[in-house]
Amino acid sequence: MRFDLTGWVRKLFGRERGPMTEAQVVGLWGEKAAERFLRRKKYKIIGRRLKIGERDELDLVAKDGKILVFVEVKTRKSEDFGAPATAVDRRKRSALSRAAVAYLRALNFPRVSFRFDIVEVVGTPDGPDPVIRHIENAFPLDGKYQLPY
Numbered sequence: 001m002r003f004d005l006t007g008w009v010r011k012l013f014g015r016e017r018g019p020m021t022e023a024q025v026v027g028l029w030g031e032k033a034a035e036r037f038l039r040r041k042k043y044k045i046i047g048r049r050l051k052i053g054e055r056d057e058l059d060l061v062a063k064d065g066k067i068l069v070f071v072e073v074k075t076r077k078s079e080d081f082g083a084p085a086t087a088v089d090r091r092k093r094s095a096l097s098r099a100a101v102a103y104l105r106a107l108n109f110p111r112v113s114f115r116f117d118i119v120e121v122v123g124t125p126d127g128p129d130p131v132i133r134h135i136e137n138a139f140p141l142d143g144k145y146q147l148p149y
Contacts, residue, residue, distance in 0.1 A: 030075025
């Protein structure tokens with residue numbers, strides 16, 4: 001008897017994905033709502049859901065005038081689930097810093113000003129318009145990551 005492991009291997013290594021969970025649906029909806037919000041504020045979106053390395057992801061990368069903005073989107077169903085800034089703890093800030101430096105390295109470290117923003121989206125895809133809050137310059141680059149300039 002021969003076993004076909006192709007489906008199992010694809011699922012294990014992400015080549016084949018099962019149905020999205022409710023949390024994933026809400027998160028993706030929140031990222032799209034955040035993108036629309038930033039576009040209305042005249043930000044230029046240059047990347048979304050960018051996988052950086054094996055473990056890091058940048059939700060949105062945008063330009064605010066000449067400033068490069070790495071945006072972390074926090075989507076919550078209601079106000080009862082805590083503040084967005086507390087959801088970006090020390091480990092998450094470090095991961096975002098690592099991803100941002102890797103992103104800049106891939107671009108040959110252009111001399112560009114950048115910052116980290118958090119966009120909080122409160123609501124659900126099937127509910128009324130979400131409440132959106134934008135925290136500009138939410139945290140600095142983690143000190144253990146250095147740029148060559």
